[in-house]
Amino acid sequence: MARRAGITPDAWQSDLLRSDAKQMILLCSRQSGKSTVSSILAIHEAIYQPDSLILLLSPSLRQSQELFRKLKDVYNELDAPTLPQPIEESALRTEFDNGSRIIALPGKEATIRGFSGVDLLIIDEASRVGDALYQSVRPMLAVSGGRIILLSTPFGKRGFFYNEWTDGEDWRKVKITADECPRIDKEWLKRERQMIGDWWYRQEYMCEFVETTDSVFSYDDIQAAMDSTIEPLFGVS
Ligand SMILES: Nc1ncnc2c1ncn2[C@@H]1O[C@H](COP(=O)(O)OP(=O)(O)OP(=O)(O)O)[C@@H](O)[C@H]1O
Ligand SMILES: [Mg+2]
Known part of the structure; x- marks a missing residue:
């Protein structure tokens, strides 16, 4: 379908498009094709699984709109009158005549509650989506047994994306650095590294969870200072 x-x-x-893993995390470089593959996956599910509910979540309204625009482009390229047709469309939502719905959600908790029976939940730029939001969307998969896919560049050693990547069990994990992306020119990357500096380069292109620039203590030092044998003060457990 992507080729079409x-x-x-x-x-x-391809691996992501063919996979039926229930939970996948893709730690990807900038411009590697995260949003493109998310759009294809969403359209495929909507077309071939009637009555499916697909949610696309990204950190901001602008990013959700952008993702949705990509998705419409993919659908229009398919140009097949025999495919399920959109019967209701808006800037952030499409409903097809086979009963499937694709809804893009901006990263605001208030607008997100209320969906249930989600078959596929895709979180684009997941490292920049807040933990509260993540906790509020996960239950939507509980009854439907739907799939969840997180795609993101890293954003410091914090938040659910970092935690799931490092400690999460039952996740299929895939990392794609910029030098593995055939469309990113090696010479361009070299110059980019000089332009933006090592810190940004390692985060944006090499997919490293680097420390935030303004933190006083490193994440690893803080973790090393923890001692589970010490009783908490004031009876807090
Ligand atoms: N398999 C592919 N073949 C050709 N072009 C592709 C492919 N995948 C992505 N692209 C193109 O690469 C560019 C970047 O893709 P996309 O926006 O999906 O990447 P991204 O990882 O979401 O980027 P960003 O980090 O900026 O959000 C787009 O122009 C897209 O059309
Ligand atoms: Mg993107």
Whole structure:
């Protein structure tokens, strides 16, 4: 289907599109094709699983709109009158005549509660989505047994994306650095590294969970200072 939409997927994109893993985390470089592959996956599910509910979550309204625009482009490229047709469309939502719905949600908790029976939940730029939001969307998969896919560049050693990547069990984990992306020129990358400096380069292109620049103590030092044998003060447990 991706090829029919004019996109020859990279190996990791094909792998994601073919995978039936219930939980997947993709730690990806900037511009590696995260949003593109998310759009294809969402459209595929909507077309071939009638009555499915697909939610796309990203940190801001602008990013959700952008993702949705990509998704419409993919669908329009398919150009097949025999496919399920959109019957209701808005800037952030499409409903097809096979009963499937794709809804893009901006990263605001208030607008998100209320969906249930979600078949596929895709969180784009997941490292920048807040923990409270993540906790409020996970239950939507409980009854439906739906799939969840997190795609993101790293954003410091904090938050659910970092925690799931490092300690999460039952996740299929895939990392795609910029030098593994065939569309990112090696010479360009070298110059970019000089331009933006090592810290940004390691985060944005090499997918490293680097410390935030303004933290006084490193995450590893704080973790090393923890001691579970010490009784908490004031009876807090
Ligand atoms: N398999 C592919 N073949 C050709 N072009 C692709 C492929 N995957 C992605 N692209 C193109 O690469 C560019 C970046 O893709 P996309 O926006 O999906 O990446 P991203 O990882 O979401 O980027 P960002 O980090 O900026 O959000 C787009 O122009 C997209 O059309
Ligand atoms: Mg993107």
